[in-house]
Amino acid sequence: MNGNGKALHWAVEIDEMVKTFGQFVAVDHVSLSVPKGEIFGFLGPNGAGKSTTIRMLCGLLTPTSGRGSVNGFDVATEPEEIRRSIGYMSQKFSLYDDLTVEENIDFFTGIYGVPRAQRPARKDYVLGMAGLAERRGALTRTLAGGWKQRLALGCAILHDPPVLFLDEPTSGVDPIARSNFWSLIRDLARTGHTIFVSTHYMDEAEYCSRLALMYRGKVIALGTPAELKRGLTEHSLLQLESEQPLETMCALEGLEGVRDVAVFGGGLHVTVDGAEQTSARIRAKLAAAGIAVHRLEQIEPSMEDVFVAMIETEERKTGRKAS
C-alpha cells in the first residue's frame, strides 16, 4: 500500500508546504507528520487554511511550494496513486440528492473500482455502519443530516482506503449524531485506518490522538491534547467566581502575576504565573475592593483555553513583528 515497497511509518508527511492565491497566503510553510493509525485533528477557525491543506493532500490543489506525501506518494507528482488510496469527505455534502442511498453506494463502488466479488459485502458494511439498511431505497435528499453524514463517510470508505481525509465532517449536525459519527471514526482508527480530520468544535479535539492548531495559514501548536494543555503549565489557570465579575476584571487589571482575564461561562478564567502566590494576591486585592469571592481554584485548561491562549500568544508575536 505504499510507493516504494518499504513499510512506511508515516501516513501523511508535509514539509514546508505553501499555498498562495494571488497575494493571499492560505497555507504558510506548514510541516507535520501523521503516523499510521492515528486520528489526527486539524483545529482552527474558518479561513485558517485547514481545507486548503486537506485539498492539497488529496491532490485537488497543487502546492505553491514545499512537499507533501500521502502513503508515500507525492501529492504533486503522483495524484493518481493518492486518489486510489484515500477517502475524502469534503465540507459540502457531496452525494447525489436525486439518487437513492443504494444508487449512491453503487456509483462510488464503481468509480473506486471495488472488485465485483467484494461489492455486496462492502455495500452491506456501509449500509450497516450508516444505519441505513432499512432505507436503502430512499432518495438521499429525504435523509436527515446525521444519516447523510454517515452515508457520505460510508461512500468515502467503500474501497477501504488506508487514509481518510474528513473536512469538517460534523458541521451542521446535531450533538447526538456528532457523537455517533465520532464513534465510527474511532472504530475506523482501531482497524488501522489513518484519519485526518478538521473541525472547529473544540470538544471534538479531545477525541483525537494528536492535534495541530492552525491559525492564519500557520500551524501554531502541535501535539497530543494532553501535551498541548501541559504546554500552558508555565502559566496556571484559575477559575474565579465572584459577586461582580466586571468590577473584578477591573480590579485584577495590572495585578502582579496576572497575565490575562477572560469571561468564561458564569465566571472568569484568570491566567496567572505561580498559582499559589497569585491566588493569595487576588484574594487580598478583591477583599480590599470589597468584592466577595465565591470560588477561586486552579483548574485543568480545556482545549478552548489552550486554543485561545495560543492564538493570543501568536497575535502578540506577529504584533511585535509588525511594530
Add this chain to the structure above:
Amino acid sequence: MSYRRLHAVFIKELHHITRDGLSLGMALAVPVMMLLLYGYALSLDVDRVPTLIYDQDGTEASRELVRQFQGSKYFDVRGFADGYGPIERGIDRNDILMGVVIPRNYSRNVSEGRDAAVQILLDGSDSNTASIVLGYAQTVTRDYSVDLRSSMMNKRGGEHSAPPVDARLRVWYNSSLESKNYVVPGLIAVILQIIAALLTSLTIAREWEMGTMEQLLSTPLRPTEIVLGKMMAYFLVGLMDSLVALLVGLFVFGVPLRGSVLLLAVSICVFMFGALCWGIFISATAKSQLLAYQMGLLSSFLPAFLLSGFVYAIETMPPVIQAITYIVPARYVVTIMKGIFLKGVGLSVLWGQLAFLALYAVLVFFRATRKMNQKLV
C-alpha cells in the same frame, strides 16, 4: 480508461435523467414543438397572393385574362376596383399584395397584334416575395396573350404559329418546388444541434455547483470517463430526439426520404456525438448552470440558424461570412440531411461532410476532456 468506472458514470447519469421527468419530457417535447412551429412558419412558398383587378377594358378578352388570374393557384382575386384609389389603399393597408390594371385598349391591341401592355402594381416592401409574384404575373399574362394571338391568327389565316422559344423546365429533387421539402430536413439538423448542446450544457456545471465535482476529482475517476460516461447517457436521449424529429418530418410534413436510412443514422450519430461534447465543453468551462445554459443556447442556436445554409443560402452571403460557415458544424449536417432526404445521394458525395463532422466531434471531445482535467482553483 476503466470500463467499470465508465459504466458507473453512465448508470448514474441515467438515474439523473430518468428521475427528472419534467426535464426529460421537455427534452423530448421541445424539438417537436420547434419543428412544427418553424416548419410551418418558415414556409417560403408564395401562393394565393391577394390581388385587386382594375379592368378598364371590360371586353371579352380582358374578362378572359381576369379568369386566368382567378384560375391560378398563385393568385387570390379579392375583388375589382373602379380606379387606382382602392388598389393604393389596399396595398397601404396590407390587404393586397398586387393590383392588376387592364388598360382600355387591351382587347384591340391584342387583336391587332400591337403591344398589349397590362399594368402590374406590386407591394415591393418584401422584395423577395415581390419578385416571385412578378414572375407569376408575367407568366400568366404572357401565356394568355400568346394563346390569344395564336388563336386569332389561326382564325384569320389558318397558319399555325408557335411561340419562338419554348423552354421546357424540369426541376430536379424537389419537383413540386415546395419549400417544406427544402426547409424541414435542414431544420431537423438545426434543432438537434440546439437540443444536444442544451442537454449536456448543465451536466458538469451542476456538479460544480452542488460540490460533487470536488468529490469526483478526489477519486480515481478520470476526466475521459466523466465526459464519455455522461455523453453516452445523453446520447440515448439525443437519439430519441432524433427519431421523434425524423418521424415528424416524414409523417407530419410528408418530406420524402430518398437516400439511405443507414447513412442517415450514421451521420446523426456522428453529429450527435460532437454536439453533445460541445455542451459538455461549455458546461466544464462555465461551471455555473445559468451561464452554461446561455452559452449553450447562443453558441448553438445562432450559427446553426444563420450560418448553416438551412434557409439562408450560403452562396449569397458576403465572402467573409461564407468563410466563417466552413467552421460551423451545422453547415455540414444540413448539407448531409438535404442530400440524403431530397437528392438521395450517398457516401460518395457526402463523405467530406461526414469526415468533417467526425473530426469536429473528436476535437471537441478532447477539448472537453482537457477542460475537465484541471484541479480546483
